[in-house]
Amino acid sequence: MAEKIDFDKLNFEKFRELALNDDLSAHEKVGFPNSYREDKEPLIFADMVKKLTSLEGKGKTILEIGPGCSRLPAMLADLCQERQHEVLFVDSTEMLALLPDGPHIKKIPGRYPQVPSLFESYTGKVDVIIAYSVIQYVFAEGNLWDFMDQSMNLLRDGGEIFFGDVPNITMRKRFFSSAAGIACHQAYTGTDQLPTVVFNQLEPGQMDDTVVLSMLARARSQGFHAWVLPQSLDLPMGNRREDILIRKP
Structure with a gap:
């Protein structure tokens, strides 16, 4: 059966359109066929949380870039409420409207990193940055190094960036x-x-080993630790995608 959307031609503007399409599931709105994500989000979230030690403790500042509207950002919001963290969601107005609200949740509309208010208020103050299944779109249509550099600039000492579900x-x-x-x-x-x-x-437009390893080299050359981490094999694409973790010492 033909898919309702072309998953190979997605970008920020297309995701805005998908967010408004009531004929699509939450999985489809964030760029996945239902078969890839149905019943898998708890496994994805558990794998991510296990790798992000900076999510532990209480009263931290957590930023998710491009959260979309699936269950993953909702699970993150629940964890942040439980641990008394502030969570910042940066995405299009259309996507943010589909996410839960709460006193610990701050929604910042815009195409990251073109969100000046975020950097004015949070430079050097963020404990965790998450961009899950996002970095490939930055690589294809944006400036990957600017995206990385500005993200690293937001971290406080000991803070972490998780570029998850990187297609290689x-x-x-x-x-x-x-x-x-x-x-x-x-x-x-x-x-x-x-x-x-x-x-x-x-x-053209595809991330490969050279891109992934260059991301590690760039982070390390600027004084950050950086690693490539395998995904759990029970994840939908754990056999062909991987994660990047960056930590400010």
């Missing part, structure tokens, strides 16, 4: 070149077809 085309190719990847592809398609994998070709 090279990682995907490695997986689908393996016996496990071939079996996965054949089970998904119900055929004996081999997946098409081509190395050493130009793929």
Whole structure:
């Protein structure tokens, strides 16, 4: 069955349109087919929380960039309420309208990092920044280094940035070149077809190993720790996506 939207042609403006489309599920509004996210969000959230030690404690400031409107930002809001954290959501007005309200929740409309009020009030004061399944759109249509630099500038000492669910085309190719990847592809398609994998070709707009490793190098060269972390294999795309964690010492 054909999908209702083209998941390969998404950007900030398209997500604004999706937020207003009442024919779409919450998963589809944030750029995923239902089959990829249905019943998986608790697993995704648990994996993320396990990696972010700065979420522990009480009274911290948490920023989520591009939260969308799925259950993930709602779960984050619940955790922040429980731990007496302030949570900042930065997204389009259309997406923010679909998120819960609360005294500990602050919604900041805009296309990050073009949100001056955020930087005027919170530079050097944020404990955790989360951008989950967002960085690929920044890479394709924005300025990745400016996005990273400005995010690192918001952190207080000991603060962390979590760029989660990063699609890596090279990682995907490695997986689908393996016996496990071939079996996965054949089970998904119900055929004996081999997946098409081509190395050493130009793929504009796609993140690959060079981009991921350059992100680590940039953070480290500016005095931050940075790591690539594997996703739990029970996550929807844990075999072909990974996470980046940056920490200010």
